[in-house]
Amino acid sequence: MSxxxxxxxxxxxxxxxxxxxxxxAKNCPSREVLKHLTSRWGVLVLIVLERGMHRFSELRRTIxxxxxxxxxxxxxxxxxxxxVARVAYQVVPPHVEYSLTPLGREATEKVRVLxxxxxxxxxxxxxxxxxxxxxxxxxxxxxxxx
Amino acid sequence: MSxxxxxxxxxxxxxxxxxxxxxxAKNCPSREVLKHLTSRWGVLVLIVLERGMHRFSELRRTIxxxxxxxxxxxxxxxxxxxxVARVAYQVVPPHVEYSLTPLGREATEKVRVLxxxxxxxxxxxxxxxxxxxxxxxxxxxxxxxx
DNA sequence: CTGTATCCCCTCCGATACTG
DNA sequence: CAGTATCGGAGGGGATACAG
Numbered sequence: 001m002s003x004x005x006x007x008x009x010x011x012x013x014x015x016x017x018x019x020x021x022x023x024x025a026k027n028c029p030s031r032e033v034l035k036h037l038t039s040r041w042g043v044l045v046l047i048v049l050e051r052g053m054h055r056f057s058e059l060r061r062t063i064x065x066x067x068x069x070x071x072x073x074x075x076x077x078x079x080x081x082x083x084v085a086r087v088a089y090q091v092v093p094p095h096v097e098y099s100l101t102p103l104g105r106e107a108t109e110k111v112r113v114l115x116x117x118x119x120x121x122x123x124x125x126x127x128x129x130x131x132x133x134x135x136x137x138x139x140x141x142x143x144x145x146x
Numbered sequence: 147m148s149x150x151x152x153x154x155x156x157x158x159x160x161x162x163x164x165x166x167x168x169x170x171a172k173n174c175p176s177r178e179v180l181k182h183l184t185s186r187w188g189v190l191v192l193i194v195l196e197r198g199m200h201r202f203s204e205l206r207r208t209i210x211x212x213x214x215x216x217x218x219x220x221x222x223x224x225x226x227x228x229x230v231a232r233v234a235y236q237v238v239p240p241h242v243e244y245s246l247t248p249l250g251r252e253a254t255e256k257v258r259v260l261x262x263x264x265x266x267x268x269x270x271x272x273x274x275x276x277x278x279x280x281x282x283x284x285x286x287x288x289x290x291x292x
Numbered sequence: 293c294t295g296t297a298t299c300c301c302c303t304c305c306g307a308t309a310c311t312g
Numbered sequence: 313c314a315g316t317a318t319c320g321g322a323g324g325g326g327a328t329a330c331a332g
Contacts, residue, residue, distance in 0.1 A: 029268065029271075029272070030261075030264045030265050030268050031186070033264050033268070033271055034184065034189070034260070034261065034264055037260070037264070038180065038184040038260075040177070043180070080274065080275065080278050081271050081274060081275075082270060082271055082273070082274030103267065103270055103271070106263065106267070107263070107264075107267070110259055110260040110263050111260060113256055113259070113260075114180070114183070114184075114256040114257060114259075114260055115176075115180065117252065117253070117256050118176045118179050118180055118183070118253075119176050121249065121252070121253075122175065122176050122179070124228060124249055125175075125179055125227050125228055125249070126175070127228070128226065128227060128228030129226065129227075
């Protein structure tokens with residue numbers, strides 16, 4: 001099965017859209033996906049699931065500090081976006097397994113690269129935070145500071 | 147670890163932290179940075195600035211739909227994190243130029259890779275959205291055709 | 293032109309209680 | 313075990329007015 005493209009929807013990078021002057025933030029469904037992927041718990045869920053299948057309470061324990069409500073909501077969003085696969089066995093007590101889909105694995109890789117870069121760059125960011133404690137720079141050497 | 151690492155701050159990837167069972171979301175300053183970088187307007191500001199220096203109202207027009215308040219707040223966050231450089235010329239009317247720092251350029255690259263991947267993958271996500279209109283799968287206790 | 297200040301709605305998110 | 317339902321505080325974010 002080699003479908004070339006589902007629709008005539010050609011993938012257009014953000015930079016391209018900007019060049020054409022399109023609006024991006026509003027009426028843009030990809031904004032929702034980005035929100036889910038980079039949400040407070042979404043990032044952590046993805047990275048944990050990258051290590052393999054987890055059950056609900058395993059995720060809850062591993063992540064730590066996430067409420068049942070938010071974990072359930074986050075998982076539903078990611079499942080709905082096709083990032084996470086949910087398999088519920090009809091047994092008592094309930095047994096549900098969460099894992100990444102191929103799509104989710106691609107997404108997680110991108111998210112993790114960003115997250116790891118931030119972790120690695122935190123010393124440089126912290127340096128700026130310290131410097132920002134002082135008042136704003138005079139900016140222009142030839143004119144008076146404010 | 148063969149090297150003792152000169153700085154006291156050792157960069158630890160998220161995956162490493164997870165392996166050690168550390169908490170990540172709470173009391174984690176990098177969470178704030180991620181929030182700023184992936185915020186509603188942060189992503190767009192970064193990608194626009196990647197093309198070069200822009201003035202305040204240039205950014206506002208290019209992005210489109212952002213309020214003065216939120217653009218100013220977004221720029222301040224990114225400036226405070228060391229991602230954006232702000233140069234204010236002391237003239238009337240005011241003239242302020244925003245551009246990416248080297249740190250911001252690195253961040254923007256990671257963010258853009260993620261954003262572009264999402265744009266490119268939207269057809270696959272949309273397919274899941276359509277499928278999610280139906281009720282949840284009955285879930286198979288055993289193997290079943292899918 | 294480049295912002296700040298104020299008001300106010302709306303969403304996020306934790307806490308708690310309840311269900312299958 | 314794996315959720316759902318409801319409440320309520322905190323903060324995001326738009327509209328507007330105003331200042332430097």
